[in-house]
Amino acid sequence: MDEKKTFQIKPPKAFRVKEPEKKHFEIQTPLSEIPPIEGGGMTPQSKDDLARLVEAPLLEACQIFFDKGVETSMSSANRKDVEIGYVHLIIRFDSLSSRNKKIASDLGERYSHLNREYLKITMPVDETTTAQKVSKHMSAIANQFDQQ
Numbered sequence: 001m002d003e004k005k006t007f008q009i010k011p012p013k014a015f016r017v018k019e020p021e022k023k024h025f026e027i028q029t030p031l032s033e034i035p036p037i038e039g040g041g042m043t044p045q046s047k048d049d050l051a052r053l054v055e056a057p058l059l060e061a062c063q064i065f066f067d068k069g070v071e072t073s074m075s076s077a078n079r080k081d082v083e084i085g086y087v088h089l090i091i092r093f094d095s096l097s098s099r100n101k102k103i104a105s106d107l108g109e110r111y112s113h114l115n116r117e118y119l120k121i122t123m124p125v126d127e128t129t130t131a132q133k134v135s136k137h138m139s140a141i142a143n144q145f146d147q148q
Contacts, residue, residue, distance in 0.1 A: 029131045031057065031087070036078040044072070057134035058089055064142035071095050073118055077125075077134050086122040087134055093117040097148040107141060 037055055044050045047063055054062045057077035065072050070091055077087035093101065093110055094117040108121035123137050 030127065031077065031125055031129045031131055031134060032079045032082045032127055034078045034131055036076070036080050057087065057131040058138055060135055061089060061138035061142040064139060065091060065145070067147075068142075068145050069148040070100065070142075070145055077131070077138075082125055082127055082129070085126070086124050087138075088120055088122045089138055090118050090120050093119040097146065100145050100148055103144055103146070107144075 034055055034057060037053065044053055044062075044066065047066060050059060050062050050066060054072075054075055055077045058075045062072050062075060072089060072091050074090040075088065081087045091104070093104060096104060104119050108119045110117060110119050112118070121138070121141060123134060125134065
């Protein structure tokens with residue numbers, strides 16, 4: 001006759017749950033729940049810099065631009081932008097290759113500031129817009145650019 005042995009596994013007395021990183025967001029997180037990052041004004045030198053300077057919904061797009069050698073100047077995708085009605089990402093137009101200038105010319109509004117040319121890429125948003133939707137849309141735009 002087979003005897004079945006049973007045993008109990010006792011949970012550890014203390015354990016620590018790792019907190020999610022600041023940049024983490026769930027697929028359906030409304031943009032209205034993304035807090036703004038205040039106090040930019042720094043040119044990113046690495047992807048680590050981007051993670052500190054760029055709000056989660058635009059981080060992937062900015063990383064794509066960084067990897068392609070396209071300089072991002074400014075970005076915003078947070079609860080304040082829901083009130084404004086759009087999120088935006090600004091790249092240095094005058095630093096683009098001629099091929100990337102052609103790609104960029106239909107994607108946003110060009111303007112000059114302090115003897116530099118920029119391109120402001122926007123996406124309309126409202127209270128139902130999710131962080132994931134913004135991320136996918138802006139990353140798709142960034143993926144259109146060539147390496148330079």
